[in-house]
Amino acid sequence: MSRLSFQSLILTLQKFWADRGCMLETPLDLEVGAGTMHPSTFLRVLGPEPWKAGYVQPSRRPADGRYGDNPFRLGKHYQFQVILKPSPLDVQELYLDSLRAIGLDLTRHDIRFEEDNWESPTLGAWGVGWQILLDGMEITQFTYFQQAGGIDLAPISAEITYGLERLTMFLSRQSSVFDIEWGGGFGYGPVRQQDEREFSTYYFEKADIGLHWKLLDAYEGEARHCLDEKLVLPAYEWTLKCSHMFNTLDARGAVSVTERVAVIKRVRDLAVRCAAQYLESREALGFPLLQQVSNV
């Protein structure tokens, strides 16, 4: 446990969940605030098709940046996201096994599941679940998805989101995220600190406000265009780009309270349309994953 690195944690979690039937998805190649926004979660939880996937997702939250000065806060962090649909009854046990797999003797630690529900106004999504505390520290967010894009879900998906930096820090007994080892002898700090500093400066001080508002309008227009053309997957990508524009403007202090509500509504309207259209498109295809999984 003492030599635990960021990447050894990722490798262990990938192997663990792959061994339990998950498809190892790759990170979405767009800026998102959380692994939930990856189509592998937000779209796959819709409709009757089963789904099991695990993936790392770099998550950008411009407002959380601290110029690389704060040992606990990052403007970009990495999540390991597992999505299990339908949620198996032994999902908590599976999760605890994953902790055992990364070397934790759970009889010598404190593990608790404390109520923590999740809601995303921009995605029209909410779920019920817990924050999972390891020795008093939140290491995982666990959610039973109830609604996405305003659509009631059935079957229900379980979403497990590991905070990779926190877990590595804690397990390797480091008091600063910049002191953990990424892998191969490379430190997280030397690799990422410049990124944190520059992006904090950019998001808080330099980002061109006028340009971002224009981009938001343009991306929104293109998302609608795609929806009108019944191209839901491109539409969803443009929606995610709108969301990132909003986050950037928000961090830049350029969004008033009134505008905030209005922009969230614009993004949610797109997300809701995407969800509905995705469901239609899957139905038109005959829900292919229903057959495929039963054939495996």
Next chain:
Amino acid sequence: MSEYFFELLTEEIPASMLDGALASIHTSLEKTILEIGTFTPAAGIKVTATPRRILFFLSNVPEKQADHVDTVKGPPKKAAWDAEGRPTKALEGFLKKNNVSIDDVLAEGDYVQVKRNVTGRAAKDILAERVPQIIEGLRWPKMMRWGAGEYSYIRPIHSVVSVFDGTHLPIRIFGVESGTKTVGHRTLAPDWINVTSYGDYQTKLELARVVIDVVRRRHVMAERALVLAKQVDGTPSDDATIWAQWQYLTEYPGLVRAEFRDDYLALPEEVLVTVMRVHQKQLPIRDAKGRLSNSFIAVLDNEADPDGNAAYGNSFVTNARFADAKFFYDVDRKTPLADRIDQLSHLQFHEKLGNYADKTLRIENIVSDICGAATYESMESRKAAHLCKTDLVTEMVKEFTELQGKVGGIYACEEGLPENVWQAIYDHYLPANLDDALPRGLPGAVVSLADKIDTLVGFFSVGAKPTGSKDPFALRRAAQGIVQILLNRDKREVKVGIEHLIAFGMKWHNVTDESVRTDLRAFFAERVRTLLETSAYNFAYDEIAAAMESGWSRSLTDLVNRIGAVKTLRDEANFLSILDSAKRIANITAGHDSVSVDPSKLEHETERRLNSLADLVVDQIAELIRNHHYLDALRSFAALAPELEAFFDDVMVNVDDETVRRNRMSLLRKVGNSVSSIADVTKIVVDRREYRE
């Protein structure tokens, strides 16, 4: 006698919801036992829970219902026999179904009825039917679906134990078949355990590191907390909120002591305590002098922390939180509060009500109006009002929103502002609820009133008043806070009425729409009634209604005095005669307003006597009322009762001669109106038996 044991194993249920669920289950079980037989004191119902189990044990349950005779109702007699007096198909069918003959039909009634012997049902059959209904029927505050999504409950259900007198009693809860097996502690003893009875269950679960009884978990924790605190010569903070959560956060009631870096003790205590209590659910430890130490206690679902992991983890996360707080604190103190007013203009209060700089200005103006009306020196209150919202743009409050007001007060204190000013800023959100303290000083009370009435008038004027259970801007709480402050009579008493506050608010919001005033008055009246009915005052609904009928919005303390007088008087022997007199006057003079009597038109001796007496007493009553001696005033009125009775006996009011009639009505009005500024006693509801000798 029999016993029954039930356990529902689920995933972790939110700690805040369990007490309510247990109380509801208890009530349902009482009903079920009554259905089986008499509820004797010997019959025991024990209901308890852990984070992932709900369990109950019934003892001394009768084995079966008593056999009894039932009356069964059939078709109407009219339809039971045809014109020739032969039994119809309907009657024959009914007799056959109930296995009785035509001779068994009872003579009485319009319907065919027969007596039937009913064998009492076995307790276990009733339980097998009721228990799933009770458990599945629980209404949780936030439900969820899981798996295929066919059921909705608080959390997914894993297993059900159902044991009646040592034997499995099969039931099914949301598709899960019951058995006699459960599991122990999630990580310490996760194996399956077979249980044969409640006693057996208790023993085996205890060995499997689960303390099933919530009360015992709490006791164990309380004792352990004392020991842990004592190790550092301290005592755990007294905190009911924390205990209410801890008791349902673990199956094994463990605690651990941890420390944070002691240089963080330089941060404001409010910040430290909020982070620990609210964000980390940790209990601060204080030393013998009540000072905060850098040790705290955290909950642990484990019997020990052999490697110090939990101590490390809790220290780690608390230090991280404090590092953030320290950063905010250092940044914040570079900008004095007075320099933050400009920033408030960028912080929106409500889209139709402007920003917080606008709100600040209104609060200052309302504060001036209140101080003017009540003739207080306004300088300190105005200074506090000017700064009271500036902490909303501090980093500390952005992070810890629950510390709004307090942070401003702390910073103001550090900036060297006078005690009255910083305390007023600190306290101006008070009182947040019925049990909450009021602001410590008069300026705090004044600023709190101004802030709240500004909010209320503002939201009412833009049509955002609460409807039903929806009150997103907590307007009921704001109005209740105003009522609480205005009812207070110590050195902080603010001598203004709600009517004045509403007027000040409307003035500075430039509201001219009178419906805002009407709606707010009704809204406040409801809060006043509710508050005066609470145990702190214990006034009856009709006493409050009677006094409020005579006005309430100019002074709430005066209202309380008047209600008090009515309450005292209703216990006195002559109350009934006052009530009767008042009611008769009200009935006879309905619609008549004049009180000017022409003595020359009074014909009867009795009415002349009443008039001269009234002239004397009415003046006397008016004087008493001017001096707020409401009880004496009502008693003087009571003294008129015999004379009034004589009047009603001797004098006819409703005579044809209009002049005479109106003159008599005026006389009665004069008498009746004498106490109308205290209360409308006709609103009092009496049970006349109470007054019989």
